[in-house]
Amino acid sequence: MVKFGYTILYVEDVEKSIEFYENVFEFERKFISPDNDYGELNTGETTISFASKKLGAQNLEDGFLESSLEDKPFAIELAFITDDVGHLVQKATSFGAVLVSEPKKKPWGQVVAYVRDTDGFLLEICTPVHS
Template sequence: MVKFGYTILYVAEVEKAIEFYENAFGFARKFITPDQDYGELSTGETTISFASKKLASQNLSEGFLESSLEAKPFAIELGFITDDVGELVQKATSFGAVLVSEPKKKAWGQVVAYVRDPEGFLIEICTPVQQ
C-alpha cells in the first residue's frame, strides 16, 4: 500500500512560510525543528511541509530550481477547497499572497481562483467539484 503523505516546499525561511499558511488559510502547525530548517502543518489527510533552501541543498547535491515571485510559477499547484472562494482569496492576499486569477465559475460549476504565496508557489483556491 502507498499513501501520499506530504508535499515539501523549499523556502527561504520555514518559520515565515508556516506563519503565512497559518494566517492566510487557518492551518495548524504540527512542528518546526529546533534549527527551523523543517516544519509541517496539519492540513487534513496530506501534510504540507517546508524545508529551508539550505537543507534542500544538502539533500540535492546537484541543486534545484527555486520558486520566486519574479519567475513564472512551476507547473504544479497546491489546491485548497473551500465553500467561499472569494473570502479565502481576500484573506490570503491580506496576508501577502499575490492574486493571479480572480474567482471564476467553470463550465462544470466549480469556482476557481489562483494566488501565489510569498515564495511564489501557486495555490488554487476552489469549491468542491460536484459529482
C-alpha cells in the same frame, strides 16, 4: 500499500512560510525543527511541509529550481477547497499572496481562483467539484 504522505516546499524562511499558511488557511503547526530548517502543518490526510533552501541544497547535491515571485510559477499547484473562494482569496492577499486570477466559474460549476504565496508557489483556491 502506498500512502501519499506530504508535499515539501523549499523556502527561504520556514517559520515565515508556516505563519502564512496558519494565518490564511488556519492550519495548525504540527512540528518545526529546533534549527527552523524543517516544519509541518496539520492539514488533514496529507501534510504540507516546508524545508529551508539550505536543507534542500544539502539533500539535492545537483541543486533545484527555486520558486520566486519574479519568475513564472512551476507547473504544479496546491489546491485548497472552500465554500467562499472570494473571501479566502481576499484573506490570502491581505497576508501577502499575489493574485494571479480572480474567481471564475468553470463550465462544470466549480469556482476557481489562483494566487501565489509569499514564496511564489501557485495556489488554487476553489469550491468542491460536484459530480
